[in-house]
Amino acid sequence: MDHSVQLLGISNAIVDILAHVDADFLEQIGAVPGSMTLVDMDRAREIYSQMGPATEMSGGSVANTVAGFANLGGSGAYIGRVKADQLGGIFNHDMRSLGIDVRLDAARDGAPTARSLILITADGQRTMQTYLGACTELGVADITPESVGTPKAMLIEGYVWDLPEGPDLTAKAIKIAKQNGTTVALSLSDSFCVERHRDSFEHAVRNGVDIVVADEDEVNALVGAESFDDALEALDDYDNLFAMTRSDKGSVIVHGDEKIVQPATPVDEVVDTTGAGDAYTAGFLYGWVNDMPLAECAKIGTFCGTTVIQQLGARIEPGLLDHYS
Amino acid sequence: MDHSVQLLGISNAIVDILAHVDADFLEQIGAVPGSMTLVDMDRAREIYSQMGPATEMSGGSVANTVAGFANLGGSGAYIGRVKADQLGGIFNHDMRSLGIDVRLDAARDGAPTARSLILITADGQRTMQTYLGACTELGVADITPESVGTPKAMLIEGYVWDLPEGPDLTAKAIKIAKQNGTTVALSLSDSFCVERHRDSFEHAVRNGVDIVVADEDEVNALVGAESFDDALEALDDYDNLFAMTRSDKGSVIVHGDEKIVQPATPVDEVVDTTGAGDAYTAGFLYGWVNDMPLAECAKIGTFCGTTVIQQLGARIEPGLLDHYS
Numbered sequence: 157m158d159h160s161v162q163l164l165g166i167s168n169a170i171v172d173i174l175a176h177v178d179a180d181f182l183e184q185i186g187a188v189p190g191s192m193t194l195v196d197m198d199r200a201r202e203i204y205s206q207m208g209p210a211t212e213m214s215g216g217s218v219a220n221t222v223a224g225f226a227n228l229g230g231s232g233a234y235i236g237r238v239k240a241d242q243l244g245g246i247f248n249h250d251m252r253s254l255g256i257d258v259r260l261d262a263a264r265d266g267a268p269t270a271r272s273l274i275l276i277t278a279d280g281q282r283t284m285q286t287y288l289g290a291c292t293e294l295g296v297a298d299i300t301p302e303s304v305g306t307p308k309a310m311l312i313e314g315y316v317w318d319l320p321e322g323p324d325l326t327a328k329a330i331k332i333a334k335q336n337g338t339t340v341a342l343s344l345s346d347s348f349c350v351e352r353h354r355d356s357f358e359h360a361v362r363n364g365v366d367i368v369v370a371d372e373d374e375v376n377a378l379v380g381a382e383s384f385d386d387a388l389e390a391l392d393d394y395d396n397l398f399a400m401t402r403s404d405k406g407s408v409i410v411h412g413d414e415k416i417v418q419p420a421t422p423v424d425e426v427v428d429t430t431g432a433g434d435a436y437t438a439g440f441l442y443g444w445v446n447d448m449p450l451a452e453c454a455k456i457g458t459f460c461g462t463t464v465i466q467q468l469g470a471r472i473e474p475g476l477l478d479h480y481s
Numbered sequence: 482m483d484h485s486v487q488l489l490g491i492s493n494a495i496v497d498i499l500a501h502v503d504a505d506f507l508e509q510i511g512a513v514p515g516s517m518t519l520v521d522m523d524r525a526r527e528i529y530s531q532m533g534p535a536t537e538m539s540g541g542s543v544a545n546t547v548a549g550f551a552n553l554g555g556s557g558a559y560i561g562r563v564k565a566d567q568l569g570g571i572f573n574h575d576m577r578s579l580g581i582d583v584r585l586d587a588a589r590d591g592a593p594t595a596r597s598l599i600l601i602t603a604d605g606q607r608t609m610q611t612y613l614g615a616c617t618e619l620g621v622a623d624i625t626p627e628s629v630g631t632p633k634a635m636l637i638e639g640y641v642w643d644l645p646e647g648p649d650l651t652a653k654a655i656k657i658a659k660q661n662g663t664t665v666a667l668s669l670s671d672s673f674c675v676e677r678h679r680d681s682f683e684h685a686v687r688n689g690v691d692i693v694v695a696d697e698d699e700v701n702a703l704v705g706a707e708s709f710d711d712a713l714e715a716l717d718d719y720d721n722l723f724a725m726t727r728s729d730k731g732s733v734i735v736h737g738d739e740k741i742v743q744p745a746t747p748v749d750e751v752v753d754t755t756g757a758g759d760a761y762t763a764g765f766l767y768g769w770v771n772d773m774p775l776a777e778c779a780k781i782g783t784f785c786g787t788t789v790i791q792q793l794g795a796r797i798e799p800g801l802l803d804h805y806s
Binding site: 204205207208209210211212213214223241242243246249250252253254268471474 | 529530532533534535536537538539548566567568571574575578579593796799
């Protein structure tokens with residue numbers, strides 16, 4: 157089997173619209189600080205009309221991971237749905253410019269390209285109001301043996317389960333992957349997303365998913381644990397490889413009897429924590445597809461996550477591994 | 482006459498698309514480092530397809546000045562043409578969100594909204610490839626007593642003369658301004674632009690323009706001088722107020738027999754020189770419309786320009802004058 161593509165991402169293709177706001181603004185629009193809320197187009201327009209001048213850049217959790225993976229030197233491919241509008245053009249350009257094989261053409265009709273209004277408060281926290289638009293029209297028909305191909309690994313984000321055909325299209329993608337010897341990784345996205353789709357995630361993790369990428373809250377939500385220690389105990393019952401990030405407590409890798417604790421790297425100044433998990437995943441999977449030992453995968457993941465929180469912007473820049481030792 | 486709007490800008494409405502490139506890239510596309518080149522849509526597409534991931538934000542020289550002026554606390558209005566596409570929506574949103582009265586609705590048809598591909602090399606220099614799109618369709622019909630209104634000052638950028646109806650629409654705008662007691666300011670944009678339109682600029686400066694904003698190269702080009710000293714001598718023959726920036730040599734204000742030299746403020750680290758001139762103009766005109774002495778106008782302009790070169794991004798942030806003393 158040709159595994160020349162190392163990582164295929166399947167996720168929501170989103171353009172970020174970033175602006176600084178004060179805390180009053182969040183209260184005024186009724187947003188919980190630090191949360192991600194799905195909104196419809198009218199609500200997105202209403203919030204946007206009240207926001208200050210913004211900066212636009214390609215985003216999306218697993219899309220950030222695939223972009224970072226490509227910038228680390230990995231060979232990436234991507235399935236996500238944008239419309240053939242200007243934001244869709246920006247998204248696909250940015251992915252392709254990294255050498256990523258964008259598998260779906262921008263759609264000629266349907267909802268406009270997704271955007272996430274990212275409201276940044278003075279403490280650096282980000283509150284997201286996301287209009288999924290064209291993403292919601294990603295369907296089972298988009299997932300074919302041709303579009304999936306035969307990558308070494310496939311990474312799906314939990315947010316895909318929010319789409320009308322999400323559960324079916326991910327099941328189909330996992331089935332195709334299994335037929336081709338592709339390793340299936342699942343990013344749990346956020347703990348509220350896990351709550352929304354717990355049974356479906358549990359089923360996938362028991363049936364086809366090989367690697368689970370999660371932060372502490374997400375893994376707790378998945379296994380119904382109150383604490384990380386309880387979660388670790390519950391993982392005894394799973395065969396999967398779990399790569400779990402714990403902010404300043406570092407990361408923990410569990411695979412059967414194997415358990416690796418990778419401490420966090422002390423950081424002088426945290427500029428922006430956005431994308432830390434996605435960058436960790438990029439580094440971890442970069443090590444993994446290159447057959448490195450798990451401890452080394454965790455170390456590269458930590459290096460990537462640590463770098464991203466010390467810069468503005470969620471994506472790993474090219475040449476990062478030149479500074480890795 | 483109601484001068485409640487203090488500054489009306491008339492200029493090219495452009496969304497900036499910024500990406501880092503290496504010097505080889507500039508050579509490969511045949512661009513002169515640091516230059517601004519006008520390109521057609523095919524050429525813009527071709528260069529964009531070769532560029533890396535980018536960040537999008539509203540730009541344009543005089544649009545930056547009006548945005549900065551509004552963030553200083555001034556009352557601004559704006560005339561520029563965008564299409565009703567996503568980039569046009571971004572541009573108008575960003576202007577309106579600063580309280581600027583955007584006088585023209587986005588056009589339903591015609592060329593797409595203008596964009597400038599801004600290629601940033603490691604030395605911080607910016608090379609621009611600009612597709613003017615919808616800007617080129619700004620016409621004489623867009624300039625009316627209603628759209629111009631009765632601002633205290635009106636600022637036009639030299640680049641407007643590059644538009645097919647540019648010379649006629651600026652003549653009409655200046656005529657309306659004169660009837661309303663509006664002071665007319667002209668930004669000379671860049672020295673190549675001055676070379677392209679020297680006679681037309683000379684005519685405007687002699688007939689209606691009150692204030693000329695320029696850097697050293699631009700004023701030299703306007704008066705045909707080889708050096709700044711020669712240019713100063715040539716200015717004896719003009720009645721206009723000249724506000725001239727000279728980078729680390731500071732700025733010089735000349736008005737009849739009055740001459741003010743404002744030294745530059747030493748800067749620890751220059752992050753990005755883009756927008757320094759536009760920010761200077763915002764500060765200078767903010768002082769001017771508030772009837773401050775010329776020396777104070779120059780001091781505020783210098784403060785704004787100095788601040789902008791120490792940050793990423795060309796626009797003045799809100800609250801800047803809180804730090805002015």
